[in-house]
Amino acid sequence: MFLWALFLIALTASYLSFQSFVDTSSRYFNASWGGMHWEKQIRASATPRRRGGVSVLVTGAAGFVGTHVSLTLRKRGDGVVGLDNFNSYYDPSLKKARKALLTSHGVFVVEGDINDARLLAKLFDVVPFTHVMHLAAQAGVRYAIENPASYVHSNIAGLVTLLEACKSADPQPAIVWASSSSVYGLNEKAPFSEADRTDRPASLYAATKKAGEEITHTYNHIYGLSITGLRFFTVYGPWGRPDMAYFSFTRNILQGKPITVYRGKNHVDLARDFTYIDDIVKGCVASLDTAQKSTGSGGRKRGPAQYRIFNLGNTSPVTVPALVGILERHLKVKAKRHVVEMPGNGDVPFTHANISSARTELGYNPTTNLEAGLKKFVKWYLSYYGYNPRSGGGATKASKSL
Numbered sequence: 348m349f350l351w352a353l354f355l356i357a358l359t360a361s362y363l364s365f366q367s368f369v370d371t372s373s374r375y376f377n378a379s380w381g382g383m384h385w386e387k388q389i390r391a392s393a394t395p396r397r398r399g400g401v402s403v404l405v406t407g408a409a410g411f412v413g414t415h416v417s418l419t420l421r422k423r424g425d426g427v428v429g430l431d432n433f434n435s436y437y438d439p440s441l442k443k444a445r446k447a448l449l450t451s452h453g454v455f456v457v458e459g460d461i462n463d464a465r466l467l468a469k470l471f472d473v474v475p476f477t478h479v480m481h482l483a484a485q486a487g488v489r490y491a492i493e494n495p496a497s498y499v500h501s502n503i504a505g506l507v508t509l510l511e512a513c514k515s516a517d518p519q520p521a522i523v524w525a526s527s528s529s530v531y532g533l534n535e536k537a538p539f540s541e542a543d544r545t546d547r548p549a550s551l552y553a554a555t556k557k558a559g560e561e562i563t564h565t566y567n568h569i570y571g572l573s574i575t576g577l578r579f580f581t582v583y584g585p586w587g588r589p590d591m592a593y594f595s596f597t598r599n600i601l602q603g604k605p606i607t608v609y610r611g612k613n614h615v616d617l618a619r620d621f622t623y624i625d626d627i628v629k630g631c632v633a634s635l636d637t638a639q640k641s642t643g644s645g646g647r648k649r650g651p652a653q654y655r656i657f658n659l660g661n662t663s664p665v666t667v668p669a670l671v672g673i674l675e676r677h678l679k680v681k682a683k684r685h686v687v688e689m690p691g692n693g694d695v696p697f698t699h700a701n702i703s704s705a706r707t708e709l710g711y712n713p714t715t716n717l718e719a720g721l722k723k724f725v726k727w728y729l730s731y732y733g734y735n736p737r738s739g740g741g742a743t744k745a746s747k748s749l
């Protein structure tokens with residue numbers, strides 16, 4: 348009897364250790380992350396190089412805004428680790444090129460999804476991040492009609508997975524994340540102020556960003572996570588997004604192809620509060636610098652935590668025909684305009700930011716107008732794609748997005 352019991356115990360023990368070996372193997376051999384070398388790279392990238400520097404996990408780091416924010420933080424001596432899934436919403440080779448730029452500056456970018464809870468837990472296990480700059484999202488308004496699930500995947504499920512990881516991390520990081528001006532939806536009162544209603548989104552994209560504001564509030568309330576939500580207004584500039592109008596207009600104008608210019612009801616031109624990337628980056632960095640610490644620990648709140656929302660815009664809307672005029676001047680090519688009535692697919696007629704709150708609390712002060720900003724964009728575009736690009740910007744799945 349005793350020998351039988353001993354035999355059974357030995358059998359169970361060897362089965363359990365086999366299981367754990369299989370689990371560990373699948374984790375380290377099937378996944379594109381993990382291992383001692385990988386951890387060493389993460390630690391090196393996350394280590395600040397200046398006294399008092401912060402250690403930031405930047406999600407969406409291979410994206411337009413993520414690349415610029417990561418570079419700026421790295422250049423001033425902060426520790427930065429990037430995370431991006433390199434999805435093919437727009438040409439992934441542009442994302443890879445941005446990653447190469449980051450790598451050359453010592454920023455390590457992990458290829459992974461914010462829905463991967465194990466990866467996130469591992470990252471927080473390896474590095475006690477002080478901040479998370481959360482920029483990973485499914486962007487674009489019109490693509491939601493084609494692929495609604497991608498918005499739920501990244502902007503809702505992914506956000507919750509990330510917040511769960513942040514809540515459990517010890518120490519809990521402070522979170523700064525990108526909401527959007529699109530939350531103002533069908534509002535007509537201008538300029539848009541943070542106190543205005545945001546319950547009439549015009550697109551699924553806007554609805555997921557609005558949901559993100561509510562979800563982050565919940566994690567702030569229950570777990571004491573420090574949260575700053577930034578409502579960006581149409582960001583543009585070098586290394587920008589090929590799905591956006593200023594980018595695809597540039598490509599088409601250079602290729603001699605017509606551009607479609609949408610017009611609102613009663614022949615009113617659409618207008619956007621175009622905001623230059625460097626101004627947005629300053630707002631992001633100021634948000635990180637003024638973010639208070641999260642107050643929770645071990646998944647429990649110890650006291651009330653900071654919750655903030657700021658508009659980051661330029662406060663001077665420009666119409667789309669005026670945007671085209673500036674591009675024509677910088678490119679020295681006349682556009683073939685095809686003006687059509689705006690279809691009801693999620694776009695709003697105008698955006699205009701009131702930025703007094705960001706001015707007061709972040710010292711935010713946009714300094715680049717559209718004329719100057721587009722000059723820099725065109726210079727970058729021509730150096731990146733050349734003068735006569737065959738596929739400048741690559742194939743985008745979405746139609747252009749303002």
Ligand SMILES: NC(=O)c1ccc[n+]([C@@H]2O[C@H](COP(=O)([O-])OP(=O)(O)OC[C@H]3O[C@@H](n4cnc5c(N)ncnc54)[C@H](O)[C@@H]3O)[C@@H](O)[C@H]2O)c1
Binds near residue numbers: 407462501578582
């Ligand atoms: N650019 C703008 O005009 C603008 C305006 C308002 C809000 N925003 C918001 O700012 C943020 C950055 O925008 P952007 O213009 O740099 O867009 P972007 O598409 O260039 O960057 C987002 C990055 O996130 C990555 N990503 C998407 N889903 C992911 C997932 N599930 N896991 C990991 N990575 C994922 C993408 O591969 C991409 O590289 C986004 O949250 C966007 O919604 C942008």
